[in-house]
Amino acid sequence: MAVVVDDHGVTRRILFRTRALAWAEIEDYRLTIQPRANRTAGQILVETIQNRGSHEVHLDHAYFKMRVASASREITFRGWFFDVAQSTNLVFAKLHPRLSALAAAELARDGAVRFGPFTLADHGIQWLDRPVVPREAVDSIEVFDSSPVSLRVTVRGKILPYGKASTAKIPNIGAALDLATSLGYSVRGRDVFTALGLVELRHDRVPGRL
Secondary structure, eight states, X not given: OEEEEOSSEEEEEETTEEEEEEGGGOOEXXXXXXXXXXXXXXXXXXXXXXXXXXXXXXXXXXXXXXXXXXXXXXXXXXXXXXXXXXXXXXXXXXXXXXXXXXXXXXXXXXXXXXXTTEEEESSEEEETTSOOEEGGGEEXXXXXXXXXXXXXXXXXXXXXXXEEEEGGGSTTXXXXXXXXXXXXXXXXXXXXXXXXXXXXXXXXXXXXXX
C-alpha cells in the first residue's frame, strides 16, 4: 500500500486500485494511537532520550491509524512506520484550520457541537446521553496517556472520569480541543501528541480564540 499526501489531497494506492480524496471533500478524520507493548507516550519519550540523548522519538514504538472521510468515501492508512506519523502530521496541517473554523461556526449557529460521544457547549458538556455537566463543574478535557491514547472528561470532586473514549472515537479531535480551549475549558495532555511526534497537535499551536 502506498499513501500520498500532497497539495491536492490524500491518495491511497493498492496494487492496481487507487482511491483519492481532495482536501475540500474531507469532512471527518479519526486517529488511533497504540503505543507498542502497552507503553505510554511518556515512557516512549523517556526511553528515547536515554537511548539516544535527544528528543527524537522512535515513531516505530507506536502504531498509528488515520482515517479521513467524505460524505460517501473514506481512506485509511496505518502502520508502525515513520512515514505514517509524518503523513498524519501533513493531514492535520491541511485539514485542521478549516475543520476548526467549521466547528466554531457550528457553535455560533447552534450553541453546541458534537464530537462523537461528547457534546461541547459554552454552558457545559454532555457525554452520550448522560446528564449535562455544567462548565463550572468540569475539571478538565484531557488527552490521556494510555494505550490506546484516549480522551476523557473529568469532573470536580469525582475520582472516575465522567466520560472516556479512545481518540479513534472522537472525530476531528484537534478541532474539539481547540474549541474547548477557546471556550475556556481546561485542556490537558496535548504533550502526549508531541511525545509521539504529532507536532501539528502540540499544545503551543492552540490559538487563543477561534
